[in-house]
Amino acid sequence: MALKLYNTLTRKKEEFEPLEEGKVNIYSCGQTIYLDMHIGNAKTYAAWDILNRYLTWKGYDVFHVMNITDVGHLTDDSDQGEDKVEKEARERGIEPRELVTEQVQRWYEEMDRLNMKTHNVNPRATGHMVEMIEAVKDIKENGYAYEENGTVYFDVMKFHEDHGYPGVGSMNIQELQAGAGGRVKEEEQEEKKSPLDFALWINADPEHIMKWPSPWSEGYPGWHLECSVMSSKYLGKRFDIHTGGVDHIFPHHPNERAQCMAMNNLVEEPVNYWLHSEHMTVEGEKMSKSKGNFYTVREILEKYDAEVVRMFFASSHYRKQVDFNEEALESAESNLEKLYNTLWNVENSEGGEREKLKGEVEKFEKRFEEAMDDDLDTPKAVNELVKFSKKVNKNLDNRKEVLEEAAEKIQELGRVLGLKLNLEEEGGKIPEKAVELLIEIREEFREEGDYERADEVRDVLKEGGIVLEDEGGQTVWKRK
Ligand SMILES: [Zn+2]
Structure with missing residues (x-):
């Protein structure tokens, strides 16, 4: 079956064909590492984690690069304002490098807790200063950049005449010019040939901390440059998939594309598929610090598993806006419990003689693949998982091997969506969820007066090292 992906460049779903058979190169715009990852960032990274896992599951050899921005991302898109890293470091009263060291470590911890697959490379901008300066030289030599007072600008109109710009996103050049013109300050207007031009290299103010010598000035690179330079370095001049958030559709990605073509003298597209993940809202509103609905991954993981x-x-499509709210999380939890419940039941069932599920496993896999092939329709894939797990649950009298095959398929496909589905997380431990479910089941038996079966549940838990204690009408449990 063929995977189709929605390509922002062409604005349609296209059949995925890699540049090199069996191999997929992906570049994902990553974190500007000055604050903790927020839940919206995590949603985007999870989408690309699923993309990576799914392509790997389909048999591709995936090479995935996600950058870490540690310099040059200004507080304003039009080359104005402070460097975000420097600003935050100053506010905390620490060195910018100290801030980056701490934040990178936290980022890795959070990515790990969220079960995100390790990327092949997480290049950092400051580690590629030589390559970035070389790229600016190349772009200038190829006629697409000019220098003003130690700052080097990309000549957008010149590039547009030769190759077309932006090419990514739905806006046309006139709208962009009008829009950008309204934002740009007067002194900058004078320096730039066009308000659309963006800085490749910025002449640093004397008080600026992070700066490097270059042929033009002691300065620092523009934010867009790093992605072009690092993607070319690790994935080649042309590669398969470039991902980001919808906020990258303009200006970051058209700028990246233009730089790649200008520095590498490319006439072909540098990237074949541009994928963008939609924003997340929180309780129906756009996340913002001032509204108090801005959540970091750390905060969320204190409350939710x-x-x-x-x-x-996984329960929402990456191209749809999704709302983060209590109900949605509860529904995710309930679906996850259903999967665990089935896995638990299969493990603890002796099975029977029937074989009804035998042909169903393959059908389930096919439906899952069909959903994912349709531009990664993960909500549909989740639905297939839940539906199939219910079916398995109703057929626990099938032969044990058949049941095990079904359970393994649930695990295999669930893991494509970034779930763990490890019944025994470590050393034979019954997961908390399963313990709580069993306690509920035991409670139901007791309410029905079926004490024999209630005791059976208690014994099963005991075998798994869980001791129950009934205290004042409530059951508490602990591990032996
Ligand atoms: Zn980028």
Whole structure:
């Protein structure tokens, strides 16, 4: 079956064909590492984690690069304002490098807790200063950049005449010019040939901390430059998939594309598929610090299990705006519990003689693949998982091997969506969710007066190292 992806460049779903058979190169715009990752960032990274996992599952050899921005991302898109890293470091009273070291470590911890697959490379901008300066030289030599007072600008109109710009996103050049013109300050207007021009290299103010010598000035690179330079370095001049958030559709990605073509003298498209993930709202509103609905991953993981959060991410389509709210999280939790419940039941069932599920496993896999092939329709894929797990649950009298095959398929496909589905997380431990479910089941038996079966549940838990204690009408449990 063929995977189709929605390509922002052409604004349609296209059949995915890699540049090199069997191999997929992906570049994802990553974190500007000055604050903790927020839940919206995590939603986007989870989408690309699923993309990576799904392509790998389909048999491709995936090479995935996600950058870490540690310099040059200004507080304003039009080359104005402070460097975000420097600003935050100054506010905390620490060195910018100290801030980056701390934040990178936190980022890795959070990505790990969310079960995001390790990328092949997480290049950092400051580690590629030589390459970035070389790229600016190349772009200038190829006629697409000019220098004003130690700052080097990309000549957008010149590039547009030769190659077309932006090419990514739905806006046309006139709208862009009008829009950009309204934002740009007067002194900058004078320096730039066109308000659309953006800085490749910025002449640093004397008080600026992070700066490097260059042929033009002691300065620092523009934010857009790093992605072009690092993607070319690790994935080649042309590669398969470039991902980001919808906020990258303009200006970051058209700028990246233009730089790539200008520095590498390309006439072909540098990237074949541009994928963009939609924003997340929180309780119906746009996330913002001032509204107090801005949540970091750390804050969310204090309240919710990481796997529930991953189930929540998988339950919406990456190109749809999704709302983060209590109900949605509860629904994700309930779906996840259903999967665990089935896995638990299969493991603890002796099975029977029937074989009804035998042909169903293959059909389930096919439906899952069909959903994912349709531009990664993860909500549909989740639905297939839940439906199939219900079916397995109703057929626990099938032969044990058949049941096990079904359970393994649930695990295999669930993991494509970034779930863990490990019944025994470590050393034979019954997961908390399963313990709580069993306690509920035991409670139901007791309410029905079926004490024999209630005791059976208690014994099963005991075998798994869980001791129950009934205290004042409530059951508490602990691990032996
Ligand atoms: Zn980027």
